[in-house]
Amino acid sequence: MKNPVLFLLAIYLCFSFDSDKKKNDFRIGQKSITFVDESRNRPLITEIWYPTLETIKQKESVNTQKELFKTIETIPNATIVDKKLPLLLISHGTGGNRFSLTWFIERMVKEGYIVVSLDHYGNSTFNKIPREFVKWWERAIDVQFVLTNVLKDGQIGKKIDTSRIGGVGFSLGGYTNIALAGGYVDRAVRENQNPEDRTMPAEFPKTGEVIDFENDSLIVSSYNKYRDHVKDDRIKSFFVMAPAIGFGFHSKEQTNTITAPVFIVAGKGDANTPVKNNAENYHDLIKSSRIHLFDDNVGHYVFLNEPTEFGKKVAPAITIDKPTVDRKEIHEKTLKLALDFFKNTL
Numbered sequence: 001m002k003n004p005v006l007f008l009l010a011i012y013l014c015f016s017f018d019s020d021k022k023k024n025d026f027r028i029g030q031k032s033i034t035f036v037d038e039s040r041n042r043p044l045i046t047e048i049w050y051p052t053l054e055t056i057k058q059k060e061s062v063n064t065q066k067e068l069f070k071t072i073e074t075i076p077n078a079t080i081v082d083k084k085l086p087l088l089l090i091s092h093g094t095g096g097n098r099f100s101l102t103w104f105i106e107r108m109v110k111e112g113y114i115v116v117s118l119d120h121y122g123n124s125t126f127n128k129i130p131r132e133f134v135k136w137w138e139r140a141i142d143v144q145f146v147l148t149n150v151l152k153d154g155q156i157g158k159k160i161d162t163s164r165i166g167g168v169g170f171s172l173g174g175y176t177n178i179a180l181a182g183g184y185v186d187r188a189v190r191e192n193q194n195p196e197d198r199t200m201p202a203e204f205p206k207t208g209e210v211i212d213f214e215n216d217s218l219i220v221s222s223y224n225k226y227r228d229h230v231k232d233d234r235i236k237s238f239f240v241m242a243p244a245i246g247f248g249f250h251s252k253e254q255t256n257t258i259t260a261p262v263f264i265v266a267g268k269g270d271a272n273t274p275v276k277n278n279a280e281n282y283h284d285l286i287k288s289s290r291i292h293l294f295d296d297n298v299g300h301y302v303f304l305n306e307p308t309e310f311g312k313k314v315a316p317a318i319t320i321d322k323p324t325v326d327r328k329e330i331h332e333k334t335l336k337l338a339l340d341f342f343k344n345t346l
C-alpha cells in the first residue's frame with residue numbers, strides 16, 4: 001500500500017466502530033421485586049428490565065409447551081450498564097399481567113431504556129378481585145408508588161435519568177396512563193352512552209358476590225379519595241395502545257390539565273374498545289395528543305405478545321387476528337412510532 005499510515009488508521013477506525021457497535025449491543029437484564037403499598041394494603045409485583053452487557057453463560061431448558069405467548073430471553077439479576085438511562089413504566093390491560101407486552105419491552109431495552117412493568121393488584125391474570133376491576137383510578141396510584149420505589153432502588157435507581165421518564169399502556173393500561181397524564185374519569189356520566197360500554201370485560205372474575213358497582217361504599221370512597229391524585233408530573237410523555245374507559249370521558253374539563261405529549265395507537269377494527277368512543281374520543285379531548293389508527297382489520301388484542309400454537313388453540317379470542325393481519329408486523333410499526341415519539345419527547 002502506498003501510504004501505510006492511512007492503512008493503519010483505516011484499520012483502527014474500523015476496529016473502533018466495531019467496538020462501539022458491540023458496546024451498544026445490549027442484552028436484557030431482569031430483576032423481580034414486590035413493593036407493598038401498606039397505605040392501601042396492595043402488594044405490587046414488579047419486573048424491572050434493563051440493558052446489560054453480560055452474556056448468557058448457559059441456556060436453561062424451559063418447558064414452554066403450555067405458554068400462551070412467545071417469551072423473550074433475559075439474564076436474571078445481571079449488572080446494568082454504567083450510564084444514565086431513560087425509564088419507561090408499563091401498565092397492562094385488564095386481567096393482564098407484567099409480561100403481557102414483552103414484545104415492546106424487549107425492543108425498548110435493546111434500544112437503551114430501563115423498563116418497569118407491574119401487576120396491578122386485583123386486576124391481573126392470577127389475582128382477580130371484582131372490585132379492583134372497576135377501581136380504575138387506583139391503577140395510576142400503583143404506578144406512582146412503584147416509580148417512587150424504583151427510583152430508591154440501590155442498583156437501578158441511580159442509573160435512571162429522572163428527566164426522561166415515559167409511560168406506556170395497553171387497553172385499561174392506556175387509560176391508566178391518561179390518568180397519570182392528568183385526565184380524571186367521571187363515574188357518573190351517562191350522556192350519549194351506549195349501555196354496552198359499561199358491561200364487564202371478558203376477563204372479569206366469576207363471583208357469587210352481589211356488588212352494586214354504582215353505589216358500593218368501598219368503590220365510591222376509593223373514587224372520592226383518589227380521583228384527583230392520579231396525575232404524576234415525573235412522567236414526561238405517554239404512549240397508549242387501544243386505550244379503554246373512553247365512556248368515562250365526555251368533557252375537555254376532564255383533560256385540561258394534560259400538557260405532556262400523548263401518542264394514541266389503535267386499530268379501527270377494535271371491537272373491545274371501539275376507536276370512536278375510546279381512542280378518537282381521547283384524541284378529541286386531549287389537546288397535546290397525536291393519533292395513529294391501523295386499518296379496519298386490526299383488532300384489540302393485536303397489541304398482546306405473539307402467540308404460540310398452544311395459545312391459538314386454547315385462547316383464540318386473544319391470540320388469533322384476522323387472516324390479513326400479521327401481529328408481528330403491527331408490533332414493528334408500533335415500535336417505530338414509539339421509538340420516534342420517545343426520541344422526540346424524552
